[in-house]
Amino acid sequence: MEAVKLEIRRPQIVNGIGLEPDPDWSFKSLLSELDSLEKKLNLSSSVSLPFAKTKSREIYGEKGTKRSSNAFVMRVSDEEFEDSEGENEEVRDRGLVKAARFNCNEFYFSSSDDDSDDQPCLDVQTYLMNEVGLVESALYELTHEHQLGVKEEIRNTISALETDLRNESEKSSSAHTKVEKYREARREVERKFDVQYQRRVAEGLDNHLTAVQRDHELKSQIEERKIRSDAAHEEAKRREKALQEERLLQEKAKAEAELQAKLKAEEANRAALEAERIAAKEAAEKEAAKASKANTSEVPQTEASGGPNATSSRVENDKTNKSELAGNMLRAAESALKLERERLQKLKELEEINQSLRSSSNQNFDSTGRLIGRLIRQISGNKDKVSTQASELVKIFNNPRCPQTISIAYFAQKVVSNCESPSHSAFACAHVIVLVTSQFPQAMDLVLAEIHRACIYTVPKHISYTKSAFESKEAYWKVIGYKEDDGKIESTTDYLVRLDSYMKLYGALVQWQTEVAGCQNVHGLKEGWAWLARFLNALPANMYTAVALYAFLQMAGFALFGKYRSQFMKMLNFISENFLNALRxxxxxxxxxxxxxxxxxxxxxxxxxxxxxxxxxSSLLSNNMAPESDYHGPYHQQSRHFY
Structure with missing residues (x-):
């Protein structure tokens, strides 16, 4: 039977979609048309589909092989077309013929809302014709295969995404672990760098301190060599001068012996002449006595003059008036004045000894005085510096080239004169004094004598001004310690500044405990307590005494309260109730x-x-010592009576 040419009916409109008659359609064109239909349905549907198609349809066979998009071939048997012979259509071939592209008469679209295990989402099923035919079956089979392929593709995509997600998670965990390891490694490296840097800083500091110490030792050695050289030179000069003086003394002794012999001869001659003169005078007086009768006129003259008893009474009255006047002018405790006299007497005796040593020796000791002055000026608030300076001063005192009395005298003078320096550290200087005088106790009285001579309020004592005792105010100011420069007396402000400095040194000296750094303080808190009692009992309240008292309390008040507690509070009560009221x-x-x-x-x-x-x-760093905290008992018991 010949091949039959299929034709479709005229285009129809189904669901608003027009189908144009095109006999040359292929499966590719059909799939494209189906894709466009599905897109229109997706857009017109009120319910969003779970999967949107992003890939063109592909036709697969039953075994999964991809089919060609060419026109399909339809087989037609003789029995199916026996009735169509009368339609005058020619049959050109009995075998298979290649059919042309066709259009379907009708499309029927149906969508199922039912859910199933194989189709969890909303599927759209398309039926090409109402009548079931071969083409519709093939199309349905293709659709079903396509759905299965899409589902498999979705499963594969989900599986791939899960695999990628796990891989990414593992990669992120691995990267996080690597980052933590890197951070830990960096911290370790930085810690090593810090330790190395600190070690270098410490080594640099040690090297610097070593260099400073080495430089100091070198300077000390140079200074010692210079001192030894100067001492040797001075010793040679002294020996030479001693020889010269010895020769001069011998010559002088010889001359004095000759002179003494001459004087003795002249004295004998004068004695003989005087004896002859006296004998002649006595003889003349006897003769005059016999001849003269004027002896009665001598008695009234003696009575008129008052005789020797009147003269002696006037002298005694003058002495009494002067002692009473001096008692009114001088305000001080008798014990304080006695100690002052003893210390000044020791200083005077020391100065006489030193004067005789200088006159009998050709050596000049000014270099020792300059060295002591330099060491005292270099005293600072550093514990090591204080210990070093004290050791150097002790070495100078033990130096046989310079007499110890001269070294101690220089020390006392330089310590007191250094008070006027702006950079003076009272506590550090007092510490050096304690360290030195613990090995040379006789030096403490000399230092105190120099302080008393520089400031009378360290005794303590006060001299009042009276016109009858002093010629002028300037004379009074000189007596109480004012300095005179080029004939001009210093101002009261400058004098009070110096007074404050001297009192701070004295207060710092007495405030050290009985033992400091293992050394005995021979003028400690006991003497400071005695000074405060003598001051409040004897001295009046005025500008000078107020400055002296405030400076002393600033330096020694803390230590005095730490030892005497309630007794010291009574002293403060007395100051508040009497001394301050007198000032006001x-x-x-x-x-x-x-x-x-x-x-x-x-x-x-x-x-x-x-x-x-x-x-x-301590060393290069401060090491502050905390004060005692046990203040509550005695202090609170006395505080209610304080003001």
Whole structure:
């Protein structure tokens, strides 16, 4: 039977879609048309589909092989087309013929809302014709195979995504682990660098300190060699001068012997002449006595003159008046004056000994004085520096080239004169004095004598001004310690500044405990307590005494309270109730600043705070010593009676 040419009916409109008659369609064109239909359905559907098609349809066979997109071949048997012979269509071939592209008469689209295990999402099923035919079956089979392929592709994609997600998670965990390891390694490297840097800093500091120490030792050696050289040179000069002086003394002794012999001869001659003169005079007087009768006129003259008893009575009255006047002028405790006299006497005797040593020796000891002065000026608040300076001073005292009395005298003078320096550290200087005098106790009295001579309020004593005792105010100021420069007396402000410096040194000296650094302080807190008692009992309240008292309390108040507690509080009560009231009663504007300072010291209880500079620094770093904290018992018992 010949091949039959299929034709479709005229285009119809199904669901608003028009089908154009095109007999040359292929499966590729059909799939494209189906894709466009599905897209339109997806757009018109109110329910969003779970999967949107992003890939063109591909036709697969039953065994999964991809089919060609060419026109399909339809087989037609003789029995199926027996009735169509009358339609005058020619049959050109009995075998298979290649059919042309066709259009379907009708499309029926149906969508199922039912869910199933194989189709979890909303599927759209398309039926090409109402009548079931071969083409529709093939199309349905292709659709089903396509759905299965899409599902398999989705499963594969999900599996691949899960695999990628696991891989990414593992990669991120591995990267995080690597980052942590890297951070730990960096921290370890930085720690090593820090340790190495600190080690280098420590080594550099040690090298610097070693270099400084080496330089100091080198300078010390150079200075010692210079001192030894100067000492040897001075010794040679002294020997030469001693020989010369010995020769001169011999010559002088010889000349004095000759002179003495001459004087003796002349004295004998004068004695003989005087004896002859006296004998002649006595003989003349006897003769005159016999001849003269004027002896009665001598008695009235003797009575008129008052005789020797009247003269002696006038002298005694003058002495009594002067002693009474001196007692009114001088205000001090008798024990304090006695100690002052003893110390000044020791200083005077030492100066006489040193004067005789200098006159009998050709050696010049000024270099020793300059060295001692330089060491004292270099004293600072560093513990090592204080110990070093004290050791150097002890070495100078033990140096046989210079007599010890001269070295001690220089030390006492330089320590006191250094008080006037702006960079003077009272606590450090007092520490050096304690360290030195612990090995040379006789030096303490000499230092105190120099301090008493520089400031009378360290005794303590006060001299009042009276017109009958002093020619002028300038003479009075000189007596109490004012300095004179080029005929001009220094101002009261400058004098009070120096007075403050001397009192701070004295207060720092007595405030050290009985033992400091293992050394005995021969003028410690006991002497400081005695000074405060003598001061409050004997001295009046004025500008000079107020400055002296405030400076002393600043330096020694903390230590005195630490030892005497309640007794010291009674002293402060006396100052508040008597001394300050006496200052206020004078109504002097110049007294108001110092009065306010003393009052603030008492009201703010500054004696509970350790004064600045009292604790010496240790090495290059400060090592502050905490004050005692056990203040509550005695202090609170006395504080209610304080003001």
């Amino acid at each position: 009663s004078q109504d002097d504007p110049d007294l108001r600043p110092i009065t306010s300072k003393i009052q603030c010291y008492l009201e703010d209880k500054l004696f509970l705070q350790e004064p600045e500079g009292r604790t010496l620094q």
